[in-house]
Amino acid sequence: MRMSDLPRLVLLHAVGGFVIAVVFVAAILLTDPGGLGSLLLAAPEGPWPALLLWLFSGLTFAAALSATVLTLRPPKRPRGALVPLPVPVRRTRR
Secondary structure: OOOOHHHHHHHHHHHHHHHHHHHHHHHHHHHOHHHHHHHHHOOOOOOHHHHHHHHHHHHHHHHHHHHHHHHHOOOOOOOOOOOOOOOOOOOOOO
């Protein structure tokens, strides 16, 4: 069964947001800006702070990518011509 185009488009860009988050968190851990990478790696709670950073960064990047693709996607053209229909109106006096 094939998924329709719009949910598939949003899902693919959401996955792309989490992939960008992996790169983002890895860059923070490797470059150690301001000691943040070493603070995350030496946390007494274990890997949870780094996983939470990945989760919330992934949600942010996924939302940004999905919103961008939905905003920039050209709208689909209607198949038929739109024709106005006459509607009878009765005039009432009060």
